Amino acid sequence: MSGWFAGVNLIFNFPLPVQIVNAFGGASWSDPSGFQLIFGASPTITIKPGSGTSVNLLRYLLVSEVTEMFMVSKNNQWAEPTSLFQGGDEGSMGEGLSRFLGVQFQLANGIGGVPPPGAGVVPVWLNGARPDFVNNDPDDNRPDIVTGCTTLFIYYLFNQLNFSIQQIINAGASNLAGVYQNLTGQPDGWGSFLDLVNRYYPPVFSPYTPKGDNIFPVSDLNAFFPPNPITCGYGQTTLISIDRPAMAQVNVVLTSDNPGLVQVPATVTIPVGGTSAPVTISTTAIPIPFAPQIVNLHASYAGKTITVACEVVPPYLTGLTIAPAKVTCGTMRLERLR
Numbered sequence: 001m002s003g004w005f006a007g008v009n010l011i012f013n014f015p016l017p018v019q020i021v022n023a024f025g026g027a028s029w030s031d032p033s034g035f036q037l038i039f040g041a042s043p044t045i046t047i048k049p050g051s052g053t054s055v056n057l058l059r060y061l062l063v064s065e066v067t068e069m070f071m072v073s074k075n076n077q078w079a080e081p082t083s084l085f086q087g088g089d090e091g092s093m094g095e096g097l098s099r100f101l102g103v104q105f106q107l108a109n110g111i112g113g114v115p116p117p118g119a120g121v122v123p124v125w126l127n128g129a130r131p132d133f134v135n136n137d138p139d140d141n142r143p144d145i146v147t148g149c150t151t152l153f154i155y156y157l158f159n160q161l162n163f164s165i166q167q168i169i170n171a172g173a174s175n176l177a178g179v180y181q182n183l184t185g186q187p188d189g190w191g192s193f194l195d196l197v198n199r200y201y202p203p204v205f206s207p208y209t210p211k212g213d214n215i216f217p218v219s220d221l222n223a224f225f226p227p228n229p230i231t232c233g234y235g236q237t238t239l240i241s242i243d244r245p246a247m248a249q250v251n252v253v254l255t256s257d258n259p260g261l262v263q264v265p266a267t268v269t270i271p272v273g274g275t276s277a278p279v280t281i282s283t284t285a286i287p288i289p290f291a292p293q294i295v296n297l298h299a300s301y302a303g304k305t306i307t308v309a310c311e312v313v314p315p316y317l318t319g320l321t322i323a324p325a326k327v328t329c330g331t332m333r334l335e336r337l338r
Contacts, residue, residue: 289314
């Protein structure tokens with residue numbers, strides 16, 4: 001944590017008391033005013049993890065709270081500054097950063113890579129109306145749609161745009177749109193973010209169930225493998241693949257140029273963590289004889305379309321002979337074809 005906030009010394013006095021309470025409610029701390037700090041006040045971190053809780057949840061909550069103390073100490077707008085008569089507050093922007101850093105601490109120490117069960121917030125925003133809390137920074141630190149948006153935007157800066165943790169922290173501003181502009185020099189962080197999310201995770205396919213709070217980097221359509229020639233009336237299975245494991249469900253739209261002859265499902269879903277999914281292609285039986293027919297099939301995802309040709313062929317019979325019927329006087333017996 002000290003490395004992420006390089007050069008920042010906590011303005012609070014050590015030791016920092018930590019209370020683990022047998023109750024539910026997450027974690028919290030109260031920032032002393034500047035006047036209280038003069039007299040040596042130290043904020044107490046209170047953790048309410050519930051019963052039967054893993055050590056990992058305790059660690060995640062503790063790191064999240066301490067990084068908020070670093071934000072107040074750094075005083076570059078990730079949190080409200082401490083004044084003489086009032087303590088600071090992380091608000092929704094700082095809450096998103098602390099949740100993100102709680103997971104990054106786990107990753108840095110090889111002890112996990114997602115929020116502990118029950119601590120995730122991104123699906124609330126992803127599966128909702130997706131309101132804008134990038135240009136707006138309400139004073140909200142609850143696990144709700146607001147902090148779901150701010151947390152995901154920070155993952156966007158880190159995992160999609162590849163800014164480092166230190167760069168993100170040092171780019172503090174009055175809202176996340178300002179952080180984006182400080183990092184990229186571009187003004188419309190919300191528009192870029194929402195366009196990417198809507199293109200790769202369209203609301204029409206919600207609900208999405210990402211493994212954690214992160215859906216970045218996004219995956220691109222990589223291949224739609226063409227089927228072998230299919231005899232009319234029969235089917236075949238092929239594969240669709242993406243270029244990296246899916247962070248949330250990837251829904252690929254499929255179409256056929258001649259659905260009366262060749263049918264494909266309307267969509268195929270690549271599951272979280274997967275890189276491919278099977279596609280079942282069906283064909284309609286039609287009278288023979290007919291010449292082989294080519295039907296183009298299309299797979300579309302996030303603005304990219306891959307087209308493959310499907311050849312439908314008539315049945316092919318070999319070695320067919322007809323044996324003469326053997327008839328006994330007064331009866332008839334049919335011999336099978338062989």
